Amino acid sequence: MANLIIDSQKDRTYDAIVIGSGISGGWAVKELTQNGLKTLLLERGRDVKHVTDYPTATLNPWELEHRNEVPLHIRKDYSIASKNYAFKEDTVHFFAKDSDQPYVQEKPFDWVHGYQVGGRSLLWGRQTQRWSDFDFTGPARDGFAVDWPIRYADIAPWYSRVEKFAGITGNKDGLATLPDGEFLPPHEMSCVESYFKAKVSSRYKDRHVIIGRAAHLTQSQPIHYQQGRAQCQHRTLCERGCPYGGYFSSNASTIPWAMRTGKLTLKPGSIVHSIIYDEQHNKATGVRVIDTYTKQMTEYYARIIFVNASALHTNLILLNSMSTRFPQGLGNDNGLMGKYMAFHSYRGRITAEYGGLLDKTTDGRRPNSSYIPRFRNVYKQETDFLRGYAATFYSSRGSIQNQQPIGASLKENLLNPELGNWQVGSAMMAETLPKESSTVRLDPVLTDQYGIPQLRVSVTFDDNDEKVLNDFFEQFTEMYTEAGFKNIRTMDTKRLPGSENHEMGGVRMGKDPKTSLLNKWNQLHHCKNVFVTDGACMTSTSTQNPSLTYMALTARAVNYAVRQMKAMHL
Numbered sequence: 001m002a003n004l005i006i007d008s009q010k011d012r013t014y015d016a017i018v019i020g021s022g023i024s025g026g027w028a029v030k031e032l033t034q035n036g037l038k039t040l041l042l043e044r045g046r047d048v049k050h051v052t053d054y055p056t057a058t059l060n061p062w063e064l065e066h067r068n069e070v071p072l073h074i075r076k077d078y079s080i081a082s083k084n085y086a087f088k089e090d091t092v093h094f095f096a097k098d099s100d101q102p103y104v105q106e107k108p109f110d111w112v113h114g115y116q117v118g119g120r121s122l123l124w125g126r127q128t129q130r131w132s133d134f135d136f137t138g139p140a141r142d143g144f145a146v147d148w149p150i151r152y153a154d155i156a157p158w159y160s161r162v163e164k165f166a167g168i169t170g171n172k173d174g175l176a177t178l179p180d181g182e183f184l185p186p187h188e189m190s191c192v193e194s195y196f197k198a199k200v201s202s203r204y205k206d207r208h209v210i211i212g213r214a215a216h217l218t219q220s221q222p223i224h225y226q227q228g229r230a231q232c233q234h235r236t237l238c239e240r241g242c243p244y245g246g247y248f249s250s251n252a253s254t255i256p257w258a259m260r261t262g263k264l265t266l267k268p269g270s271i272v273h274s275i276i277y278d279e280q281h282n283k284a285t286g287v288r289v290i291d292t293y294t295k296q297m298t299e300y301y302a303r304i305i306f307v308n309a310s311a312l313h314t315n316l317i318l319l320n321s322m323s324t325r326f327p328q329g330l331g332n333d334n335g336l337m338g339k340y341m342a343f344h345s346y347r348g349r350i351t352a353e354y355g356g357l358l359d360k361t362t363d364g365r366r367p368n369s370s371y372i373p374r375f376r377n378v379y380k381q382e383t384d385f386l387r388g389y390a391a392t393f394y395s396s397r398g399s400i401q402n403q404q405p406i407g408a409s410l411k412e413n414l415l416n417p418e419l420g421n422w423q424v425g426s427a428m429m430a431e432t433l434p435k436e437s438s439t440v441r442l443d444p445v446l447t448d449q450y451g452i453p454q455l456r457v458s459v460t461f462d463d464n465d466e467k468v469l470n471d472f473f474e475q476f477t478e479m480y481t482e483a484g485f486k487n488i489r490t491m492d493t494k495r496l497p498g499s500e501n502h503e504m505g506g507v508r509m510g511k512d513p514k515t516s517l518l519n520k521w522n523q524l525h526h527c528k529n530v531f532v533t534d535g536a537c538m539t540s541t542s543t544q545n546p547s548l549t550y551m552a553l554t555a556r557a558v559n560y561a562v563r564q565m566k567a568m569h570l
Helices: 002-011 023-034 072-078 138-142 152-166 191-203 222-226 250-260 311-319 408-415 463-482 547-566
Strands: 013-019 039-042 264-267 270-278 283-291 297-307 339-342 348-354 370-372 389-400 418-431 439-447 453-458 486-492 504-506 527-532
Touching: 002 013, 013 023, 013 283, 023 039, 023 250, 023 297, 023 547, 039 250, 039 297, 152 547, 191 370, 191 389, 191 418, 191 463, 250 264, 270 297, 270 311, 283 527, 297 311, 297 547, 311 439, 311 453, 311 504, 339 439, 348 389, 348 463, 389 463, 418 463, 463 486, 527 547
Parallel strands: 013 039, 013 297, 039 264, 297 527
Antiparallel strands: 270 283, 283 297, 339 504, 348 418, 348 486, 370 389, 389 418, 439 453
């Protein structure tokens, strides 16, 4: 019997364990297995295999029973997920129901989940901008939050590594605020976007309109063909899952790549309850996992553990990893775990019309828009609010059908609609400030269906966010007016924190163990063989989309961990 127990534990022992199969978890297993480590990937959701498990990927609109609308009797089970921009009949199977993850909203917060292999990498917006030193030095310059322990130079080569493998389209714009990367050919701006770019450049020397940078293969390279991925077909049906692999996801790219090494074991349906800490050896030894079907708990063991469960789940797992040594959660000596949460504000929208360039229109589809990088409080503090915002810029022309006549005239008008004015618009993505009062913590009583404590979320907007929103309205109204746009309308969408999948913080990086949880290598200060490289690690949020930075931080941390293991330090 003793030998059976030993053999059983041996079968459950790996070099590395990765928790979560989304954007960062996929990169963790790619790098770990490439370095020869026997790796276990734990995913709480079901398996989703590339191509074969995208049931709506090639359906025509008329083949969707409800023409891509979600019926009310189904929508009621997704009251939170249904607020997400990608939630439709063709994607509902990639979202989790409210009942799958109960949590307590002390303040309104939309926690959107993708419980399947690949996580939310199947649903993300695919916008990928590098951070600059203006972003990494932001907290040090304005004194709000703690200083990042890294700078752009530390992560720049890892951005390059990620971009070459993932495939990023973009243009080399030469902007200090938005470093150039390893780009595939860019998408093309419309004539109105080019017109607006010229107007902004002539009027504002510190403001720039560029084509967006996105994780789409506009021109596949050998490394992408090796992954089995083909060029983006510009169908703009991305959230269904791309059977061509035209956009980057864990399912199409990193997980299959890791599988080919023969070093990866994938276990869907595995909910991580907590991390096991060995108080005699002062290190983590494994994880406790609950099977979603049997609800039985099993322990798995490894030398290093990467926690990539997405920001709130990562906080939950670490807070629930209590021991005599760490009664407040693994590595949480300073009591800061779960605090200083932040997100991106998407509340600002502005639209208008343009009556020029009426001899032109657009052709085809483009899974991207133009982009206006942050221009407020960059080189100096110039406003009564901290940090700033970036924004999209897009344009289109719709048809106008004259339905007034009857008979042959009506038929002729319907068959030959006229094009209307250009419609333009921008959506704000603003940095929010991580505050000690913005928290997630374990509920002392309530648990989920697996007996794991529910998370209590207390994150909301503040006065700084209101000032940022108003400035966005003022500045873009001015720029739109300068460009000759008419019928300018601003809108506060009232979107709640969390609704755009950009939740960050709670296990932040920093230089001092007294004020942070992770060091510059994404290691827990007080448990060196546990790494956190998803959104939970972020010290501040910047105004750029965060996924590219998660991927680069993950690749960097894994390769550091491997070196430390070879040197017998881990």
